[in-house]
Amino acid sequence: MYTYNDFDEAFVRERVAQFRAQVERRIDGSLTEDEFKPLRLMNGLYLQLHAYMLRVAIPYGTISARQMRQLAHIADTWDRGYGHFTTRQNIQFNWPKLRDIPDILDALADVEMHAIQTSGNTIRNVTADHFAGAAKDEIADPRPYAELLRQWSTDHAEFQFLPRKFKIAVTGAAHDRAVIRAHDIGLQIVEQGGERGFRVLAGGGLGRTPMIGQVVREFLPEADLLPYCEAIVSVYNLLGRRDNKFKARIKITVHETGIDEIRRLVEERFAELRPAFTGVDQQILAGIRAQFALPEFDARPLDTFDAAYGDDPVFRAWVDTNVTDHVRDDHAIVSVSLKTPGETPGDATSAQMEVLAALAEAYGYDELRISHEQNVILPHIPRAHLPEIHRALKEAGLAAANIGLVSDIIACPGMDYCALATARSIPVAQEIATRFEELKMAHEIGPLKIKISGCINACGHHHVGHIGILGLDRAGVENYQITLGGDGSEDAAIGARTGPGFAYDEIVPAIERILKTYVKIRETEDETFLQTYRRVGMDPFKAALYPGKDKERAHAA
Amino acid sequence: MPRKFTPKVVTANRLMEGDAVWLTEDDRWSPDMAEAELIEDEAVAQDRLIHGQSQPDVVVGVYLADAKAGPDGPEPTHFREAFRTRGPSNYAHGKQETA
Ligand code: HEM
Ligand code: SF4
Numbered sequence: 218m219y220t221y222n223d224f225d226e227a228f229v230r231e232r233v234a235q236f237r238a239q240v241e242r243r244i245d246g247s248l249t250e251d252e253f254k255p256l257r258l259m260n261g262l263y264l265q266l267h268a269y270m271l272r273v274a275i276p277y278g279t280i281s282a283r284q285m286r287q288l289a290h291i292a293d294t295w296d297r298g299y300g301h302f303t304t305r306q307n308i309q310f311n312w313p314k315l316r317d318i319p320d321i322l323d324a325l326a327d328v329e330m331h332a333i334q335t336s337g338n339t340i341r342n343v344t345a346d347h348f349a350g351a352a353k354d355e356i357a358d359p360r361p362y363a364e365l366l367r368q369w370s371t372d373h374a375e376f377q378f379l380p381r382k383f384k385i386a387v388t389g390a391a392h393d394r395a396v397i398r399a400h401d402i403g404l405q406i407v408e409q410g411g412e413r414g415f416r417v418l419a420g421g422g423l424g425r426t427p428m429i430g431q432v433v434r435e436f437l438p439e440a441d442l443l444p445y446c447e448a449i450v451s452v453y454n455l456l457g458r459r460d461n462k463f464k465a466r467i468k469i470t471v472h473e474t475g476i477d478e479i480r481r482l483v484e485e486r487f488a489e490l491r492p493a494f495t496g497v498d499q500q501i502l503a504g505i506r507a508q509f510a511l512p513e514f515d516a517r518p519l520d521t522f523d524a525a526y527g528d529d530p531v532f533r534a535w536v537d538t539n540v541t542d543h544v545r546d547d548h549a550i551v552s553v554s555l556k557t558p559g560e561t562p563g564d565a566t567s568a569q570m571e572v573l574a575a576l577a578e579a580y581g582y583d584e585l586r587i588s589h590e591q592n593v594i595l596p597h598i599p600r601a602h603l604p605e606i607h608r609a610l611k612e613a614g615l616a617a618a619n620i621g622l623v624s625d626i627i628a629c630p631g632m633d634y635c636a637l638a639t640a641r642s643i644p645v646a647q648e649i650a651t652r653f654e655e656l657k658m659a660h661e662i663g664p665l666k667i668k669i670s671g672c673i674n675a676c677g678h679h680h681v682g683h684i685g686i687l688g689l690d691r692a693g694v695e696n697y698q699i700t701l702g703g704d705g706s707e708d709a710a711i712g713a714r715t716g717p718g719f720a721y722d723e724i725v726p727a728i729e730r731i732l733k734t735y736v737k738i739r740e741t742e743d744e745t746f747l748q749t750y751r752r753v754g755m756d757p758f759k760a761a762l763y764p765g766k767d768k769e770r771a772h773a774a
Numbered sequence: 775m776p777r778k779f780t781p782k783v784v785t786a787n788r789l790m791e792g793d794a795v796w797l798t799e800d801d802r803w804s805p806d807m808a809e810a811e812l813i814e815d816e817a818v819a820q821d822r823l824i825h826g827q828s829q830p831d832v833v834v835g836v837y838l839a840d841a842k843a844g845p846d847g848p849e850p851t852h853f854r855e856a857f858r859t860r861g862p863s864n865y866a867h868g869k870q871e872t873a
Contacts, residue, residue: 244790246831264834267861267868268792297867312867315790561864632854633862643864693852
């Protein structure tokens with residue numbers, strides 16, 4: 218894992234000291250709220266409906282046992298004993314007090330963490346595939362590049378006041394687990410003629426105008442990464458629309474300018490910038506890469522695992538859904554579900570964080586990940602230890618065997634916390650999960666991604682959910698729009714709306730009708746919901762959702 | 775004919791705690807909406823809003839919210855404002871804890 222050098226340490230401490238002084242000056246009245254707000258946002262501090270919220274970056278989703286323990290400590294000392302893991306590989310604390318924030322930031326700095334650039338019109342926390350370094354299908358670990366990008370973008374003077382926020386995601390595998398096509402810049406590590414480089418996409422984004430990123434460069438040599446990203450951001454910085462917040466993201470710039478013209482401008486700017494990068498960045502990259510070297514794996518026999526797998530059906534079910542193959546056959550990747558049906562998606566109590574930290578320390582080479590799907594990953598677990606891990610997770614209420622199934626729902630905080638929300642999303646997720654648990658249909662339905670946002674900003678990725686749910690305010694009442702066929706993977710697609718929305722108490726039955734229709738009309742048991750939707754389109758689902766409407770249409774015809 | 779004015783309350787979040795508060799007739803910020811001053815007149819509402827906004831050392835994000843008279847005092851008319859009087863629905867945190 219990356220460890221801070223003296224510069225990083227001094228920089229983060231300095232920022233905490235600055236913010237401590239800014240908070241003092243806000244409290245004693247020398248700063249107005251208008252002056253203070255941009256300063257607090259630069260340090261991840263929001264004001265929500267019921268309290269402040271502090272958003273802490275977990276760069277590329279990688280976190281050590283010691284850091285996880287510190288998050289638990291912060292939750293217990295200054296918050297309400299839990300934290301909320303988000304789709305951007307951050308953790309949010311929902312109840313901190315203004316005066317405590319500098320102490321929390323110091324406690325974070327003690328374990329090399331911070332909340333810098335988790336808000337504001339800057340380059341945000343760089344996200345990556347949560348299986349990085351452990352996945353069988355990856356060309357290379359994307360995290361050294363993500364860390365290089367983080368160092369380059371943090372406090373980058375030219376990019377502190379971009380037209381709008383800017384998000385970068387990196388994956389090392391062709392199978393996209395990092396939703397790179399919904400990011401301002403998406404990077405995929407590729408190889409061409411034995412040389413390593415990147416496929417570079419730009420202009421993806423969700424929010425009110427969802428767009429899938431387009432390829433700017435099919436193959437970018439590894440050493441050109443920073444100057445090329447700098448070229449993209451600087452072209453955007455000039456062209457991006459500052460006149461209209463809703464048109465300010467790079468997706469609109471790319472859309473309005475056209476990808477060919479953007480490519481021409483980026484290449485032109487790149488040619489100017491390239492000579493300024495004399496190779497220091499590559500030396501830094503080499504240093505970073507050494508810090509991401511894989512652990513010294515212990516070879517372990519598989520007999521205890523095989524025995525438990527044969528004997529214990531609960532363990533077997535959990536392995537089948539939550540455990541993924543690792544680069545080494547005697548190891549595995551464990552996805553710990555933060556989606557126990559009925560619980561808040563992405564929330565972990567401090568006690569659960571302690572258990573996860575202890576497991577990572579005891580069995581997992583001290584490493585944990587946070588996935589954009591709001592789950593926790595133990596990326597390197599010897600298979601021999603899986604039975605013990607499963608036992609400990611069961612005791613901690615973390616053994617839900619539902620990864621990738623109907624109850625593994627992404628949900629943004631919505632109206633329960635967020636000041637921008639137009640409807641709730643958390644209880645909708647809780648009720649869908651509980652309902653399908655009652656129906657015992659999860660395995661019958663199979664792989665499914667439901668994603669819920671509490672407003673058009675789409676923090677819950679609803680556009681790329683196989684089933685997306687968007688909560689709106691229709692004349693003072695919560696109303697939920699459904700989209701079908703979205704996909705956040707390498708076959709990225711924006712979902713299509715089914716039609717009129719549903720009231721709060723109608724949304725769970727509506728989802729049930731969709732899924733029962735799917736089970737009825739799929740060609741084989743192996744055909745997933747998404748495949749069925751792609752084969753048959755919207756009509757059968759529409760008919761199930763709006764039965765009266767169908768008759769009307771028949772009459773009219 | 776002028777549009778009928780919907781009654782309002784002045785509301786904000788407290789600077790230090792961040793919790794929701796409402797402006798009372800006697801110029802306190804109460805965590806209980808029922809104690810708020812229900813304002814029936816548009817000019818008075820603007821006046822009270824400015825009064826609220828002039829206290830940046832106490833509150834943040836002052837605005838006028840629609841409200842209606844209830845048996846115990848002003849009540850919210852919109853679900854967003856109703857949530858602000860209670861807290862989130864996934865945990866018994868916030869105001870509902872002490873209510
Ligand atoms: C205080 C709470 C939050 C605020 C004020 C907020 C604000 C916003 C806004 C305004 C947008 C739209 C940006 C645009 O279209 O230009 C957005 C998008 C987004 N936010 Fe949030 N958000 C909040 C919480 C979250 C949380 C909890 C997550 C993670 C679960 C998150 C992740 C995202 C993602 C993934 C997008 C869409 C991707 C994109 O930027 O196009 N946000 N957010
Ligand atoms: S989607 Fe809307 S409601 Fe949900 S967190 Fe984002 S801004 Fe808030």
